Amino acid sequence: MDKKKRIVIALGGNALGNTLPEQMKAVKITSKAIVDLIEEGCEVVVAHGNGPQVGMVNNAMIALTHEDPQQPNTPLSVCVAMSQAYIGYDLQNALREELLNRGITDIPVATMITQVRVDPDDPAFENPSKPIGRFMTKEQADMMAEKYDYIMKEDAGRGYRRVVASPKPQEIVEIGTIRTMVNSGDLVIACGGGGIPVTRQGNHLKGASAVIDKDFASCLMAKELDADILIILTAVEKAAINYGKPNEKWLGDITVDEAKQYIDEGHFAPGSMLPKVQAAVDFAESKPGRQALITLLEKAKDGILGKTGTKIQL
Ligand code: ADP
Numbered sequence: 366m367d368k369k370k371r372i373v374i375a376l377g378g379n380a381l382g383n384t385l386p387e388q389m390k391a392v393k394i395t396s397k398a399i400v401d402l403i404e405e406g407c408e409v410v411v412a413h414g415n416g417p418q419v420g421m422v423n424n425a426m427i428a429l430t431h432e433d434p435q436q437p438n439t440p441l442s443v444c445v446a447m448s449q450a451y452i453g454y455d456l457q458n459a460l461r462e463e464l465l466n467r468g469i470t471d472i473p474v475a476t477m478i479t480q481v482r483v484d485p486d487d488p489a490f491e492n493p494s495k496p497i498g499r500f501m502t503k504e505q506a507d508m509m510a511e512k513y514d515y516i517m518k519e520d521a522g523r524g525y526r527r528v529v530a531s532p533k534p535q536e537i538v539e540i541g542t543i544r545t546m547v548n549s550g551d552l553v554i555a556c557g558g559g560g561i562p563v564t565r566q567g568n569h570l571k572g573a574s575a576v577i578d579k580d581f582a583s584c585l586m587a588k589e590l591d592a593d594i595l596i597i598l599t600a601v602e603k604a605a606i607n608y609g610k611p612n613e614k615w616l617g618d619i620t621v622d623e624a625k626q627y628i629d630e631g632h633f634a635p636g637s638m639l640p641k642v643q644a645a646v647d648f649a650e651s652k653p654g655r656q657a658l659i660t661l662l663e664k665a666k667d668g669i670l671g672k673t674g675t676k677i678q679l
């Protein structure tokens with residue numbers, strides 16, 4: 366029998382929804398797509414984003430400081446940790462249920478609270494770029510900027526969102542544990558929300574005020590776990606060049622060199638599609654045979670069967 370293909374899946378915002386009830390519902394659909402891949406004979410590791418959720422947790426924690434003056438502000442790193450646990454809880458429950466519904470009883474599901482080391486001198490700290498929280502109108506955005514000193518930016522034609530620093534992941538602190546669990550056949554959810562950003566201070570890991578892009582963190586995890594495929598599941602079936610323009614063209618199978626050229630030509634929006642294509646390129650060129658796929662959650666299975674999605678390889 367062929368060796369099982371190891372796949373790292375990066376789940377985007379649409380796989381999780383924007384509110385607690387939405388997430389409960391969304392993870393059921395997401396779990397079906399993931400277990401489909403397991404039934405296809407793949408070994409799956411799950412990573413996910415947390416843009417809306419970390420924004421929600423952050424707002425809730427700000428509200429707490431208004432209610433109780435004893436409560437200091439909650440660092441963004443702690444908000445990421447809370448989002449990992451809350452999303453992991455829903456996801457691991459839904460995955461367990463979907464596996465059992467299909468008679469698969471030998472795959473334990475677990476979420477690993479994951480810290481990811483970043484470089485304190487990363488230029489990203491000087492240039493916040495990662496959108497978090499909900500979409501707002503220009504007027505709402507101006508109000509948030511005024512009231513909380515947030516930096517607000519327009520996000521790919523869809524409205525305004527708060528942006529925070531998004532440094533590149535350097536090291537997954539818990540990678541050894543994640544590898545052990547994956548190697549023993551567990552279905553692991555790790556690097557949620559890109560991982561909790563930390564910097565090293567001697568033996569101490571200090572939380573950083575940032576949100577790492579899950580596209581880059583899942584790429585690093587895929588390399589560290591020697592995965593065969595990195596699948597980035599998002600709200601579009603393919604990446605496009607001339608996106609949203611009359612001459613828009615959806616991309617199918619492309620080479621790393623073609624993808625790099627499109628990046629240079631500015632076809633992918635920073636903070637949304639650009640990090641996906643960059644992560645895909647980084648993974649695909651890291652070792653011959655490695656593939657990266659960008660597609661819709663609902664099309665994950667068609668994607669690994671080569672029927673759709675933007676596939677990037679050397
Ligand atoms: P996720 O939560 O999955 O990370 P994002 O919103 O960050 O999703 O990124 C996906 C979005 O990127 C798409 O829904 C689309 O609106 C936007 N986008 C920007 N540029 C492109 C492009 N060139 N091709 C396809 N989608 C693009």
Ligand code: MG
Binds near residue numbers: 377414636
């Ligand atoms: Mg994103």
